[in-house]
Amino acid sequence: MAYVNDNYLKLKAGYLFPEIGRRVSAFASANPTAKVIRMGIGDVTEPLPGACIAAMHKAVDEMANRATFKGYGPEQGYDFLREAIAKNDYQAKGANVTADEIFVSDGSKCDCANVLDILGAKNVVAVTDPVYPVYVDTNVMAGHTGDADAKGEYKGLVYLRADAANGFVPKLPQDKVDVIYLCSPNNPTGATMTRDQLAMWVRYAQEQQALILFDAAYEAFITDPAVPHSIYEIPGAREVAIEFRSFSKTAGFTGTRCAFTVVPKDLMGKTESGETVDLYRLWNRRHTTKFNGVSYIIQRGAEAVYSAEGQTQVKALITHYLTNATLIRDALTKAGLKVFGGVNAPYAWVETPNKTPSWDFFDTLLNETHVVCTPGAGFGSAGEGYVRFSAFNSRANVDEAMQRVTAKL
Numbered sequence: 001m002a003y004v005n006d007n008y009l010k011l012k013a014g015y016l017f018p019e020i021g022r023r024v025s026a027f028a029s030a031n032p033t034a035k036v037i038r039m040g041i042g043d044v045t046e047p048l049p050g051a052c053i054a055a056m057h058k059a060v061d062e063m064a065n066r067a068t069f070k071g072y073g074p075e076q077g078y079d080f081l082r083e084a085i086a087k088n089d090y091q092a093k094g095a096n097v098t099a100d101e102i103f104v105s106d107g108s109k110c111d112c113a114n115v116l117d118i119l120g121a122k123n124v125v126a127v128t129d130p131v132y133p134v135y136v137d138t139n140v141m142a143g144h145t146g147d148a149d150a151k152g153e154y155k156g157l158v159y160l161r162a163d164a165a166n167g168f169v170p171k172l173p174q175d176k177v178d179v180i181y182l183c184s185p186n187n188p189t190g191a192t193m194t195r196d197q198l199a200m201w202v203r204y205a206q207e208q209q210a211l212i213l214f215d216a217a218y219e220a221f222i223t224d225p226a227v228p229h230s231i232y233e234i235p236g237a238r239e240v241a242i243e244f245r246s247f248s249k250t251a252g253f254t255g256t257r258c259a260f261t262v263v264p265k266d267l268m269g270k271t272e273s274g275e276t277v278d279l280y281r282l283w284n285r286r287h288t289t290k291f292n293g294v295s296y297i298i299q300r301g302a303e304a305v306y307s308a309e310g311q312t313q314v315k316a317l318i319t320h321y322l323t324n325a326t327l328i329r330d331a332l333t334k335a336g337l338k339v340f341g342g343v344n345a346p347y348a349w350v351e352t353p354n355k356t357p358s359w360d361f362f363d364t365l366l367n368e369t370h371v372v373c374t375p376g377a378g379f380g381s382a383g384e385g386y387v388r389f390s391a392f393n394s395r396a397n398v399d400e401a402m403q404r405v406t407a408k409l
């Protein structure tokens with residue numbers, strides 16, 4: 001028999017979303033007439049922007065002709081897309097990022113896992129608590145941690161607590177860390193980091209020679225000018241940060257699949273013997289060896305996000321979800337709950353009444369209102385006492401779910 005990767009056995013068995021699925025299925029079979037409304041999983045509900053659809057149709061037709069057919073494309077993405085990203089997402093916002101620093105991929109989830117390929121095993125890794133579980137689980141899989149303790153925290157990881165006292169933006173670590181995952185706007189709390197807060201992290205990374213892995217999957221939801229869209233809006237960030245971005249939440253590409261990662265050429269790491277190595281070269285090597293590019297059709301669809309028509313349509317999509325978020329915030333506040341997030345972000349992070357454990361409150365909501373939320377405990381021990389409501393839904397579902405919740409609570 002072949003040896004397995006023992007690290008996988010350290011992973012906690014009951015992953016959050018399968019357990020939610022199990023409880024919802026059990027409820028639905030016991031109550032077949034109940035109309036369950038899912039406000040839990042963070043997946044988009046509205047169709048793709050028309051400009052993206054038109055561009056993809058056109059690209060399909062190109063694939064049908066010998067003269068315009070495309071085989072393998074560049075692994076890093078077609079220039080038309082990398083240039084549109086660099087120009088619109090960075091240069092237009094005063095961030096110095098060039099097209100060749102952009103690596104187009106099939107998802108940010110994959111990229112923030114794959115980045116561990118180019119990082120050594122000795123790094124002290126910091127994550128926030130609560131946290132997007134992918135950051136933690138991929139470090140466990142890569143053997144960067146010990147076993148989980150009774151609280152579900154892995155030995156070897158540094159957990160930075162995000163709570164109501166710090167506005168869900170964690171304080172700097174007490175001890176030196178080498179790698180820090182930050183996500184703003186945040187999944188699950190919906191908190192955002194201001195320019196000053198992010199600058200404080202960049203300064204820390206410069207002083208400690210640490211690497212920030214900045215997940216900006218929700219940047220399109222930012223409407224407040226004090227909140228930066230990219231870490232590269234902060235001076236010095238090019239030397240300390242990798243940024244992950246995705247078309248998933250911006251333009252509804254969760255099922256279409258297109259994202260990108262920015263690795264600036266100024267970003268350095270070191271070998272165990274102390275030599276300096278640029279991470280750009282390593283990431284380019286990894287990407288071109290292990291990945292064969294995103295489909296031409298999909299990249300044309302993503303490019304259309306930056307057309308004038310695409311921008312109008314994407315703004316309308318985001319406004320739809322942000323209005324849902326406002327409706328959720330207002331209704332739950334009216335129901336007497338304490339609500340965080342839901343501004344500049346598609347998630348509301350809600351304190352359970354009387355510190356009820358989050359899975360108990362999840363069950364109460366499901367049984368009494370047939371509304372599904374996400375228990376905060378699934379995102380880390382500091383998520384206990386909270387649940388997450390997602391604004392990714394139709395307006396009709398949000399209205400009905402909020403009517404039910406306000407009537408019952």
Ligand SMILES: *Cc1c(COP(=O)(O)O)cnc(C)c1O
Nearest residue numbers: 107108109132187217246248259
């Ligand atoms: C949805 C999401 C992503 C995007 O993942 P894709 O693989 O690009 O769909 C990245 N990070 C976080 C925190 C997310 O919630």
